[in-house]
Amino acid sequence: MDETRRPDIAGQLAEAEARCAARGGRLTRLRRRVFEFLLQCGNPVKAYDLQDALRIPGKRMAPTTIYRALDFLIGHGLAHRIDTLNAYVACTDRHEGHQPVLLVCSLCEKSVEIADADASGLTDAALAGFLARTDSIEIKGACKQCAANAQPGTP
Amino acid sequence: MDETRRPDIAGQLAEAEARCAARGGRLTRLRRRVFEFLLQCGNPVKAYDLQDALRIPGKRMAPTTIYRALDFLIGHGLAHRIDTLNAYVACTDRHEGHQPVLLVCSLCEKSVEIADADASGLTDAALAGFLARTDSIEIKGACKQCAANAQPGTP
DNA sequence: CTTGAAATGCAATAATATAACATATCATTT
């Protein structure tokens, strides 16, 4: 897989910090930990997996806690909820004025975010009167690898 | 709202019957009742609402029953699952070779299916190597009415 | 009419998410 992508977690964190400050939001310790985990993971993560991962070993952590942190991150454009997977992923783009588009592989349950430039045309045509603005568009399918693996003759 | 659309439930049922027969599937009484309800309703319906609606008053009906019927309908191209809403809707198109596209209003929780012609271009660009084939694409947003109602000056 | 496959009934439970209320944290003003 592609560890070459997402090279700069520290940078992303700093940018997030700045972004929150600018918008009057507080990137608290918990929220920061959730965001950092999503960044490190790179792939969509389930809420209850986040809970397991971030809980201090002995203590319990209520689902609410995680969901609230996720709501904050999503609200500030730092993460997406992927309805197709009931999962959450760090946002890798600042979608200035465009609706985010996610390619979601139903086989390996990974996702890729399309850059704005590539997605133009997607939100324009066919939408007559429908205001596609908030949230993301999810395109379900099979990613390159999974499509290849599923093919009869391709290793 | 638009009662003018979806005029021919009997016709759709007959077509579904034929379609299932041709594919070696059995459109049983239960499945037919579920499909018919989805058709009559026209809008996305929750699984547990289907359960309530289709249950014989005194008796109980297990969720499994509904989910299995829905799986069948989806498998035979007669319905879609809308991940955004955790809901199910009758399919109004026969997507010959194209991936269905649904506009989902997050405000009123209704959906509209885009005809294939209108959706072309949607699945082509930007997908390099990603095989968008099964399932539907969901574009979340606000429908005309809701967008208008949300606007300050528009009644 | 038997038989085997498919469908349904039924009970339990898993996975995902929210509500309501108490407590803690933190920036700001005194």
Place this chain on the structure above:
DNA sequence: AAATGATATGTTATATTATTGCATTTCAAG
């Protein structure tokens, strides 16, 4: 530094959505 008020978090309970496993029924084919 203490008081205050807003924001965030903890805690408990519960709602919503979905699946699993096994028993029974239905139904078309032989």
